[in-house]
Amino acid sequence: MSEYSPLPVPPMSIRFDPAAGTLSPEGPTLTRRMSDLEGLFRDRAAWEQAVADGDPVVYSVVSSQVPEVDRELPQSITTIQPGATGGELWMTKGHQHPNHQGEIYLGISGRGGLLMFDGAETRWVEMTPGTIGYMPPGWAHRSINIGSEPYSFLAVYPGGAGHDYGWVLEHGMGLRVLAATDDNTAANGNTGTDTGVEFVAYSGD
Numbered sequence: 638m639s640e641y642s643p644l645p646v647p648p649m650s651i652r653f654d655p656a657a658g659t660l661s662p663e664g665p666t667l668t669r670r671m672s673d674l675e676g677l678f679r680d681r682a683a684w685e686q687a688v689a690d691g692d693p694v695v696y697s698v699v700s701s702q703v704p705e706v707d708r709e710l711p712q713s714i715t716t717i718q719p720g721a722t723g724g725e726l727w728m729t730k731g732h733q734h735p736n737h738q739g740e741i742y743l744g745i746s747g748r749g750g751l752l753m754f755d756g757a758e759t760r761w762v763e764m765t766p767g768t769i770g771y772m773p774p775g776w777a778h779r780s781i782n783i784g785s786e787p788y789s790f791l792a793v794y795p796g797g798a799g800h801d802y803g804w805v806l807e808h809g810m811g812l813r814v815l816a817a818t819d820d821n822t823a824a825n826g827n828t829g830t831d832t833g834v835e836f837v838a839y840s841g842d
């Protein structure tokens with residue numbers, strides 16, 4: 638993760654400009670390209686091709702100045718671009734909080750999904766502007782853009798929560814989220830007004 642100021646901040650208001658995707662005052666910003674998502678897509682050849690074809694930005698995270706330390710309550714806004722690689726919709730890396738602490742997301746724009754996995758069960762929350770998604774302690778979480786526009790959400794989380802990416806590489810997320818093909822849409826009994834996503838088990842990899 639990027640560097641966070643260790644200094645405490647005073648009470649403050651923070652402005653978000655949705656068009657520019659910036660926070661003011663601003664904290665650290667993180668950009669994740671396709672090459673940063675190694676080992677996460679089911680179709681490794683398609684991932685390699687996407688890296689070779691310009692290594693696109695998949696998502697970015699802008700944070701406020703609130704530090705990631707115990708008892709603070711940092712926030713960040715993540716914007717995931719629309720796209721799919723090997724049929725798998727573009728997503729965040731996903732992580733578990735090492736200390737099993739909760740977190741909330743608030744949908745800001747676009748359409749997304751919040752995939753949660755506790756090592757045994759998987760949960761899916763569809764995120765539209767105004768949706769609050771709640772991640773209880775112990776549930777790893779990944780966000781997915783399921784629409785054709787950028788998907789942005791605000792995250793608010795305990796400063797000491799941390800990011801364990803190895804947990805997801807080891808355990809997966811239970812399900813993968815694919816763009817539904819017409820065939821799949823029909824097979825699932827969906828009408829076309831549905832989410833347009835198809836879930837497949839990680840165990841099928």
Ligand SMILES: O=P(O)(O)OC[C@H]1O[C@H](O)[C@H](O)[C@@H](O)[C@@H]1O
Nearest residue numbers: 698713714715729730731732792
């Ligand atoms: O860390 P990732 O799994 O790549 O997800 C991207 C980001 O999503 C949210 O904004 C979380 O609050 C951040 O802590 C996280 O870094």
Ligand SMILES: [Fe+2]
Nearest residue numbers: 734740778794
């Ligand atoms: Fe988190």
